[in-house]
Amino acid sequence: MSWTTLDQMDLAGKRVLTRVDINVPMENGVVTDATRIERLVPTVRDILAAGGLPILLAHFGRPKGQRVPEMSLQPLVPALETAFGCDVMFSADCIGAGANAAACALQAGQVLVLENTRYHAEEPANDPTFAAEIAKLGDIYCNDAFSAAHRAHASTEGLAHLLPSCAGRLMQAELSALEGALSAPKRPVVAVVGGAKVSSKLELLGNLVEKVDHLVIGGGMANTFLAAQGIDVGKSLAEHDMTNTALEILGKAKSARCEIVLPSDIVVAREFKAGADSETLPVNACPSDAMILDAGPKTVARISTILDGAKTLIWNGPLGAFEIDPFDMATNAAATYAADLSKQGKLISVAGGGDTVAALNQAGAAEKFTYISTAGGAFLEWMEGKTLPGVAALSS
Structure with a gap:
């Protein structure tokens, strides 16, 4: 199996919808183990270096289509800024006018993180209309969440059919390692x-x-x-x-x-x-x-x-x-x-x-x-x- 990587994409000036896994352990609103965040650094770094604008999509927990405050991604922003070494903006939703405004306002050198995709029941249902709404926010889709790749959700599978798509660095490393271990x-x-x-x-x-x-x-x-x-x-x-x-x-x-x-x-x-x-x-x-x-x-x-x-x-x-x-x-x-x-x-x-x-x-x-x-x-x-x-x- 072959897949497109970031190296094959023209990212300059493009908004890159990047599916990540930042489902990290937290205590009292503070990240206690940032390992998963740190493993995303190469992807975010390379998108920024190529002139792209990273917009992060992620889930957190299982809110089952409800807005559960304890499962918001907003508390992760400080840990993301520490890992990426840049300003990280936050949108209180992953679709709609607010998300669109945040995506349009994103400046070179900044990262935007959108709110928990699973606040919408349409996400795990892989609803095509919901996927299309997310797709409006970007020009390119990058999947860097191998850990969620076994789920056919809107942000893990549906988006890949709506935008030019590629694998992020972590996804690329996972696939290369597993292909080498089992396929050849x-x-x-x-x-x-x-x-x-x-x-x-x-x-x-x-x-x-x-x-x-x-x-x-x-x-x-x-x-x-x-x-x-x-x-x-x-x-x-x-x-x-x-x-x-x-x-x-x-x-x-x-x-x-x-x-x-x-x-x-x-x-x-x-x-x-x-x-x-x-x-x-x-x-x-x-x-x-x-x-x-x-x-x-x-x-x-x-x-x-x-x-x-x-x-x-x-x-x-x-x-x-x-x-x-x-x-x-x-x-x-x-x-x-x-x-x-x-x-x-x-x-x-x-x-x-x-x-x-x-x-x-x-x-x-x-x-x-x-x-x-x-x-x-x-x-x-x-x-x-x-x-x-x-x-x-x-x-x-």
């Missing part, structure tokens, strides 16, 4: 998939076994696969009703010549709490009154060996209960090993998903990965092989 990867390819439930990642697993050479499964999901193979997992989190599905995935992987890697040793405890007494055992020796909370060192050594021979890694989800010490060992060790290989230029590593980013940050490995996606649902749907409406609308 350097082989061998390894995927690490963790999490609590197989049922929540069925499509993901089904797609990956046909595209990767090794699939490492961790967390509660691994327990389900172990139980499906007749291994006693004690009181561990496992979906015993997913036995047939797990066996089908194992069969599909075998046909596709994809090696499924499950724990060979386990860390178990009787209590799910920090510092709980634990022991490392062979995978088939889980006591009936214990829970499997992490993979053991032999499993980590096996994963490390696989990574040594790999060229591409896709990571989604932890290998154990990483939030609680000492059950973060496997995730930390494997992530650190992958990060070091990436830093040495031996491995292309792409990771994404909420728990994934938190786990890699905790391990101190995130900065060394080739690319970390801030997208949640969009990242997963891409990995599942689904077409993302916001991306498809930009394809050229």
Whole structure:
């Protein structure tokens, strides 16, 4: 798939409607984590440098078509000004006379942010009339919100059909990283998939076994696969009703010549709490009154060996209960090993998903990965092989 970038657009003197994701955490009206805002800086900077006038479109929370004061974008203006290093104007609506006046008054070197698009029920409905009203405010549409690209909303999909369109720098980076990891990867390819439930990642697993050479499964999901193979997992989190599905995935992987890697040793405890007494055992020796909370060192050594021979890694989800010490060992060790290989230029590593980013940050490995996606649902749907409406609308 190919898409138009900012480099291919004549932006001089043009109002550039730029869809962004600034759905950031706030406390008492102040942004507490500006990471998503900071990742927009290259796009805004390049539009300004090319003589364009950036007009930001975004949602915040789920106001469901109502004007919810706590979900206004106005409190974000100071954080946007700090990140962009310029004046940021604000319009109390994203359509209508007020928004049009604000767009017309925008001066070179300034940025305009329009109020929450989801204050209008027509936004998630992808209403064409609503999209046309927004389109009146600009000359070019730039989508820099990959994290919202799995939604066919007016500001993420509809606008792309009404104006000359392109991908912003963050969208471009996301697409390049994911295309390189799944569509045309350097082989061998390894995927690490963790999490609590197989049922929540069925499509993901089904797609990956046909595209990767090794699939490492961790967390509660691994327990389900172990139980499906007749291994006693004690009181561990496992979906015993997913036995047939797990066996089908194992069969599909075998046909596709994809090696499924499950724990060979386990860390178990009787209590799910920090510092709980634990022991490392062979995978088939889980006591009936214990829970499997992490993979053991032999499993980590096996994963490390696989990574040594790999060229591409896709990571989604932890290998154990990483939030609680000492059950973060496997995730930390494997992530650190992958990060070091990436830093040495031996491995292309792409990771994404909420728990994934938190786990890699905790391990101190995130900065060394080739690319970390801030997208949640969009990242997963891409990995599942689904077409993302916001991306498809930009394809050229």
